[in-house]
Amino acid sequence: MSAAPKVDAALWRTAFVLVLGTFMATLDSTIVSVGVEVLAERFDAAVTDVQWVSTAYLLAVVAAVPASGWLANRFGGRRTWLAAVVVFVLASVLCALAWSLPSLVAFRVLQGLAGGLLPPTGQALLARAAGRERIGRVLAVVSVVPLLSPVLGPLVGGSVLAVADWPWLFAVNVPIGAVAVLLALRAVPAAPPAATRTPFDARGALLLSPGLAVLVFGLTGLEGGTPPVVSAGSIAVGAAMLVGFVVHGLRTTRTPLVDPRLFARPPFGVAALALVLLGASVFGTMFLLPLYLQGAGGLTAWETGLLLAPQGVGAAVAAIAINRAVVTAPPRTLVLTGIVLVAVGTAPFTQLHHDLPDVAVALSLLVRGAGAAMIGAPVMNIVYSRIEPAHLPGAASALNLLNTLGGSLGTAALAVVLQARLDTRGPDASAAFADTFWWVLALAVVAALGATRLPRPEAPGRARIPNEPTTASASRNPSEKDPADA
Template sequence: MTSQAEAAPAKLDAAVLKIAGVVVLGAIMSILDITVVSVALPKFQETFNATYAEVAWTMTGYTLALATVIPLTGWAADRFGTKRLYMTALLLFTIGSLLCSTADSIGQLVGYRVLQGLGGGMLMPLGMTIMTRAAGPDRIGRLMAVLGIPMLLGPIGGPILGGWLIDVASWHWIFLINLPIGAIALVYAWWALAKDSPEPSESFDFLGMLMLSPGLASFLYGVSSIPGEGTVTATKVWLPMLAGVLLVVAFILYSFKPKHPLLDLRLLRNRNLTVATVTLAVFTIAFMGAGLLFPSYFLQVRGESTLHAGLLMAPQGIGAMVTMPIAGMLADKVPVGRTVPFALLLIAAGFFTFTQVGTDTSYVLLCGSLFVMGLGMGGTMMPIMTSALKTLTNQEVARGSTLLNILQQIAGSVGTALMSVILTNQLNESAVIPGFKNPADGSAVTEAGAAIAAQQNPAIAQQLPPDLLQRGLQFVADSFATTFWVGFGLTLLTLIPAFFLPRRRQASQLTEADAAATPVIMH
């Protein structure tokens, strides 16, 4: 073992960096796409005359597609080869981006986002597989530092890029921008990646996938339909929710029978993995769900342009950039149970400010709070995932990382649906303006709806009394504050499982011989 370590280069050499360029380019496309679209949600509402719950499906559908394809990736990489599959994923993502730019209804856009997500979901786990094989086990730490670049750039660059493209061109360009990047990445991958040598692989659990993926989609569709129907007793709500729950329960009961199930729930017998999974799931529901509402507040309540909304979100990414490398070093030296709770308290402290937002809350206070939340973010997610995987055996790491990542994607989808339902329900309680009808469909117009429209269209503001618009705007701000209270409460709830994270140093079960062949999935 010592000789292997000594033989390995101390730094990432040119050959590894050449391959790293391919992986980083793909990761930037995938991660930027999520954050770019987040600032475009209000624009989708305006363009397609849709509710917030409906446009949130552009995020939910994408993350559901990620959750569907992540467990398939390991099997397919062995079956077809990493180079071939990686280029296929790039092609799917790029074609999906092109189709998204042509959508003329919210239904089409959601469908094309699902196709885009099928490609995007494979990029990160495949990239990690390619890189770990190229760098070897002795350089995984330096490798993670390289792949951390797109994770840091996404929260900073995504909202700014999305806002700028929408302001200077149109929303179509947040998807069209992926075309030249995708073309370059395809040529680069063809040149830089080694020729495939596929090997026989374990069977894929198609039956499990046919139960879990439709079950989740059906359940979330029912949840997202609540605001539009106004009641959980509507057939459009309870029927898909019930069907989804039955399919997911059937999958859970079934998953203990196959040798290689889609999600290996037997791994949850490992206490550290279970605690980390619960912590990560609750945190993701809270933060991913509410995180989509931050730019919407700046757009709909404060009347900012999409570019300014993106710039106002930058402090969060800068905060994560400060603490992520520090947290990475500490994770190898200090038990995560001693650091993660403090990081969560930082997130909660920043979150609390948003529970108090009004129509004129100080930007200095809001941006400072986002920075504090970013500091906490950088010290939360990667240490939790490291803790989960550290005590698994060589054979369990790939399945454990798959379980963590797919549950993280599911939690993100649940959080998005939950927060959009709460916000939409709050906004629907606003008073109706007598005598005013929506010109698009003849429906009644609420004070909150008029105030949101007036923030983006001065002509509407001139048609209504100032006191009515101010009352409507205050109602919108209060609705956001109420929704942020839910996210704040869920963040505090995350502290409960976090206190059960390991408080003593853990010995890694992963040997050098298997580390190079084991994909550590990160998204």
């Protein structure tokens, strides 16, 4: 088996700059979680109302991701990424200057719209810069960032509030964003717009993005704070809009925002399932554990953040360990190993009602973090190494949409399960959390079954199989030239 290709310093610099954008966007999804009570006191609002500061950001991210591929093709990848960083930083400043809760929520929507563009656009730029043979090694490192955000968010938020007032939860993005913009102008290669400009799929955008946001809103509302009839109606409307988008995507003669046929093509369909379940498992666990540790566990927000930190350590160690293996070892072997580790790390949480020691929690999270890192990078490498440069933005948009959606829907679904178990268990909250973690374990089992369909070993950097479909653009625009070849 051939050796892993060398990654030079220039590519690592590019990866570092692009990952700053992903770091900001993913960190802001959790950094506010420890400041809910502070914001409630500052704006004299109920905690349920303040939760919209987080919910609005999440919904905006979900709504923005589908459009990232078209924007990158229309205006160029680096230009789109830089614009998203600038808007994100400006929105962060506005959040810090918010004078009321409604204004803060509105600015968080703007921040989320920009933040939703950063991970997929950054991944597409990185995949283009790395090429098929090196993208796996680079992804093995940078894909750890989304796994760290659920851990670092509460830690950073708690640290900020320990020494400063709430506006600094958002102002902390300003120096990071400024450095990212300055470095990107020198370290990130320009990615020209697509040679053939396709019209924006307005009908698809009106169905897909709002449909996803409405569906996530309805599922999130099931955990409390929203009348059941509103939640049920939102779920029905969101699902209907998504069905409408699928029908539209199958019938339109133009390039849809996301091609539904893409998910039926191997290995994209299996890779999509793995990313959805990975997002649901990682973010679902990071939703459940803090609630348990700060509730039944009696820990403070800072203590909870420290106890969750081993997941990030495990992910970082595994990323270094598989840096070379991700392009030389069979992807199915890595992914299945990662899923097994996630399952092993989840199993102890099904015994929370037996007073699980903090050491056992930390060790379990360490194992889970290592397993999660062994899933994301190989799965994305499978897809990106088979995609032509011109179609990278569309593929990155679809992959990030699934990962984001998995985290959103998984968290919402587990919240519903938890509430049902709390109603059944009564005062025994630990048992309710333990019951809910059985569902997290079930996600790992389903993911393992899907991962058995991943490709068998093949030579690194394999060219695309003749007549093998790639993305929506490839299937609908076979004559489109790659800008790199123009």
